[in-house]
Amino acid sequence: MRVLVTGGAGYIGSVIVEELLRAGHEATVYDSLARGHIDAVHPAAKLICGMVQDRALLAQQLRERSIEAVIHMAAFIEVGESVSRPELYFQNNVVGSLEVIRAMIDAGVKNLVFSSTAALYGDPERVPIQEDDVTAPTNPYGESKLIVERMLRWIAPAHGLTVTALRYFNAAGATAMNGEAHTPETHLIPNVLRAALTGAPLYLFGTDYPTKDGTCVRDYIHVLDLAQAHLLALGRTDAGLQIYNVGNGEGFTVREVMETAQRVTGRTLNIVTEPRRAGDQIATVASAAKIRRDLGWQPQHAGLDAIIGSAWAWQQAHPAGYQR
Ligand SMILES: NC(=O)c1ccc[n+]([C@@H]2O[C@H](COP(=O)([O-])OP(=O)(O)OC[C@H]3O[C@@H](n4cnc5c(N)ncnc54)[C@H](O)[C@@H]3O)[C@@H](O)[C@H]2O)c1
Structure with a gap:
């Protein structure tokens, strides 16, 4: 299949491109490089540098490259940036997504897999969270993804699109080629490993949450397992929107992640406790029963030790992240 991946120079997108190519698909990366890396783009993938808001360029690429799925x-x-600059998130994530959808309609591309997030559940009423549970985002980032899902619910049937929204829980881990290198990095595992590598202080935000050790709980999913969910979603053919959680169904507290990282790396962390951070959810753990049942998804790298171990290997091989 000829697939265009917007954001394919980013952390998760770079691994999805690796897996698409490994499975024999053709991959085109469409990325502004605002927050991605040229060096994360697989040499066998074509890179188009552009904003998703540039609908004309995007539609032209979809047509010229005979793209079958996006x-x-x-x-x-x-999350924190979305709280201080919500307008940026609605412009980039909501308006940007609408332009992608409109470019697909213009170019006659029918198959879309959309990166959604567990952040749209807010503080859930129960865990594990199921897809039809209440959505009540605690931050504009989650709200921006929920708005896109709501648009897709109407647009998909109106235009006969096959749309799969994958609500990722916390992506983590690495392949030999690609790992997590956001700037600034606000995600726990890369920050823990950077602190392990450099000895720098490690900030733990919030120790008074109603959880077993007072710190937030998250469901970590290996980026390779997440990539497989996308490949399976590309095989859907029925028109309309389907929404799937993608997570392992097991929650770990921030302190548990830090303890596992100390064990895996053999380093002692210099942990500094701080007050809660704006917008953080207390606990998110997925029920992934629906994607297992409908698409046959089976995580292959589920253990926290394996996830942190792969990220540690990448971090050690790339102590300065990507060069470009
Ligand atoms: N990392 C996670 O744990 C996680 C969890 C849930 C959902 N997601 C979703 O997965 C997707 C990828 O996340 P990631 O961690 O790889 O992020 P990332 O920042 O590493 O990658 C995003 C990429 O999108 C590009 N981009 C941003 N705005 C653009 C625009 N307007 N036009 C063109 N390119 C643009 C950036 O340059 C970057 O390369 C996002 O949609 C995110 O919301 C991520």
């Missing part, structure tokens, strides 16, 4: 990952992803 994986739309391009977005801004920082």
